[in-house]
Amino acid sequence: MKTITLNHITKIEGHAKLDLGIKEGVVEKCELSATEGSRYFEGLVIGRKYFEAHEITSRICGICSTAHVTAALMAIEDAVGVKPSTQTVELRKLIMLGERIRSHATHLYFLALPDYLGYESALAMAKKYKNELKTALSLVKAGNKVITLIAARDLHPVSATVGGWLKLPEQETLETLKETLKEVKEDAWKTFKLFSSLNYPEFESKCEYFSLKDNDEYAMLNGVFSSETESFNKNDYKKFISEYHESRSTANFVVKDGKRYMVGALPRLNNNREKLSVDAKKALKESKMKLPSKNPYLNNLAQAIELIHCLDHAIKICSELKIKEEKIPEIKVKPGRGVAAIEVPRGTLWHEYEVDEKGIIKYANIITPTAQNLLNMQEDIRLMVPGILDKPKQEIILEMEKLIRSYDPCFSCSAHFLEVNWL
Amino acid sequence: MKKLFVFGNEYLENDKYAHEVINHLENVEITKCRSPEDLLEEEGSILILDVVKSLEEPVLIEDLSVLKDRKMVSLHDFDLNFFLKLLKEIGLEKDIKIIGIPEKGNPKATAEIIKKWI
Numbered sequence: 001m002k003t004i005t006l007n008h009i010t011k012i013e014g015h016a017k018l019d020l021g022i023k024e025g026v027v028e029k030c031e032l033s034a035t036e037g038s039r040y041f042e043g044l045v046i047g048r049k050y051f052e053a054h055e056i057t058s059r060i061c062g063i064c065s066t067a068h069v070t071a072a073l074m075a076i077e078d079a080v081g082v083k084p085s086t087q088t089v090e091l092r093k094l095i096m097l098g099e100r101i102r103s104h105a106t107h108l109y110f111l112a113l114p115d116y117l118g119y120e121s122a123l124a125m126a127k128k129y130k131n132e133l134k135t136a137l138s139l140v141k142a143g144n145k146v147i148t149l150i151a152a153r154d155l156h157p158v159s160a161t162v163g164g165w166l167k168l169p170e171q172e173t174l175e176t177l178k179e180t181l182k183e184v185k186e187d188a189w190k191t192f193k194l195f196s197s198l199n200y201p202e203f204e205s206k207c208e209y210f211s212l213k214d215n216d217e218y219a220m221l222n223g224v225f226s227s228e229t230e231s232f233n234k235n236d237y238k239k240f241i242s243e244y245h246e247s248r249s250t251a252n253f254v255v256k257d258g259k260r261y262m263v264g265a266l267p268r269l270n271n272n273r274e275k276l277s278v279d280a281k282k283a284l285k286e287s288k289m290k291l292p293s294k295n296p297y298l299n300n301l302a303q304a305i306e307l308i309h310c311l312d313h314a315i316k317i318c319s320e321l322k323i324k325e326e327k328i329p330e331i332k333v334k335p336g337r338g339v340a341a342i343e344v345p346r347g348t349l350w351h352e353y354e355v356d357e358k359g360i361i362k363y364a365n366i367i368t369p370t371a372q373n374l375l376n377m378q379e380d381i382r383l384m385v386p387g388i389l390d391k392p393k394q395e396i397i398l399e400m401e402k403l404i405r406s407y408d409p410c411f412s413c414s415a416h417f418l419e420v421n422w423l
Numbered sequence: 424m425k426k427l428f429v430f431g432n433e434y435l436e437n438d439k440y441a442h443e444v445i446n447h448l449e450n451v452e453i454t455k456c457r458s459p460e461d462l463l464e465e466e467g468s469i470l471i472l473d474v475v476k477s478l479e480e481p482v483l484i485e486d487l488s489v490l491k492d493r494k495m496v497s498l499h500d501f502d503l504n505f506f507l508k509l510l511k512e513i514g515l516e517k518d519i520k521i522i523g524i525p526e527k528g529n530p531k532a533t534a535e536i537i538k539k540w541i
Contacts, residue, residue, distance in 0.1 A: 110501070122509065123509055154460070
């Protein structure tokens, strides 16, 4: 039996390992597992006060700390019965948009693009592709600026709290951000043009795709968890989504009614394309991408289209939101359970907490986008590999990594990413 | 006033020394950096203070090629070295220097030594 062990799947967040066993052109073993040390964040918040969950879970990941802060705050508010103001929600959306701009730009240029241009790393392509990397950095910088000016820090933001904001931005800050975001809009277009010019492999994942779907806007913080054919409310997630553990992996696998599914920019685009901004719709049309799509490679193109949408949405918030003084509401803690499902750069993120009458956290459950995509990545590789077995070993590895990277996985967050063992 | 960008984790025993040394520096605009991305806001020359593993005496590093590359596995590995070389390659920064200091020592004495480079 020809065996492959990919011990470090590179250019992804965190670490993972892939064990492949192939006999006479048939894949007999294909096991993808996360190999980072267990993170125990769900255990770390047990016994802590309700207002500490967002600060602790933010540390799950530096790349998407804003996402964890926001999800934790929303789940805790749901548990203790606090309804945030419209202003609070709009400012949360703004920092989430900032984070998505930063994350997509970083993933697209520093991790995905070298694959398509045939370079080992972004640094290796820097001499020839100076302008492209400058474009990336200007988008990253703009995303960082949004989070810093609204939430006080670009990583692990500190001013968002249960019920509101410890410090509100000045109206002028929104004006400044609006100008910054307008300045980089051209960079988002350049990114879209670049990624729509790449040749993506033809491939169809045999999966369902899921994302939040919101009747009011391109889903971010609200909506029902939906695929093309079904949907369910966030509070019922445990009836549909289940996690299971494989001893080889430090991250859980997640299935929906026992079957694999995909989350991320492509499922979001499939479900919410009617809610894209005018310019993002133009880009989608220009891309000639046929939706709904189940080709995970097109997740990169979907991210590029989302960049345009995110900038438009952020500019809209900065233009329309009139900052008014708001006090954080007095919180009378009551025991309860709260669930948040929000759309973050890599897909749908779930946080759930149970709090007692003293505001102590008694239970926590966090399901990250990468954990939800883990089984789908594994089964996609199983499907894809037989078609490329005639290629040299290094090329096979590159193709497998490329497929996995198209999901933009974050194995640090999945509470864990890739090594390949040719068994 | 000269700007100095300070790196290192204040809470880690073997990474916090630069933060102790800056307490003994005067007439310098100190920026504590939490991520290499903090340098994106800067234009022109950049002077960095950071701990260098296995160093016995402070050194001024002017040639970034002496910095050791490590395998980039994920965005979490985008370290200062990667970021500085990237900025240099794409021509965003003209002049980058690093004052490297040991992991431990007498902060006041170290501050005295490195003053000449600031």
